[in-house]
Amino acid sequence: MYNNNMCEAAKLLNMIRKYDFVMVELNLYLDTHPRCQNAIAYFKKYKELRARAYDEYTTKYGPITFTDSNPVDCMPWVEGPWPWERGAD
Numbered sequence: 001m002y003n004n005n006m007c008e009a010a011k012l013l014n015m016i017r018k019y020d021f022v023m024v025e026l027n028l029y030l031d032t033h034p035r036c037q038n039a040i041a042y043f044k045k046y047k048e049l050r051a052r053a054y055d056e057y058t059t060k061y062g063p064i065t066f067t068d069s070n071p072v073d074c075m076p077w078v079e080g081p082w083p084w085e086r087g088a089d
Contacts, residue, residue, distance in 0.1 A: 009061045012061075013064075015049075016053050016054055016064075022046045023047060
């Protein structure tokens with residue numbers, strides 16, 4: 001179960017990275033082609049895909065960055081295994 005969750009988490013995080021890459025490339029293209037409707041449409045599409053994947057990841061697995069955290073009594077990432085402890089079983 002734990003390894004299956006880690007595999008799913010890794011796949012989701014990888015998708016977020018892919019969406020980030022596409023958005024950076026589209027942003028660079030739009031710097032020189034600001035009125036290209038196809039590029040704008042793709043940017044909006046991947047922005048939405050990234051937002052959904054990001055929300056799913058943070059809901060299931062916790063914050064990706066410290067700005068995703070909303071601590072009440074403590075920082076939530078100290079509750080689970082540290083990155084170097086994952087997959088050690």
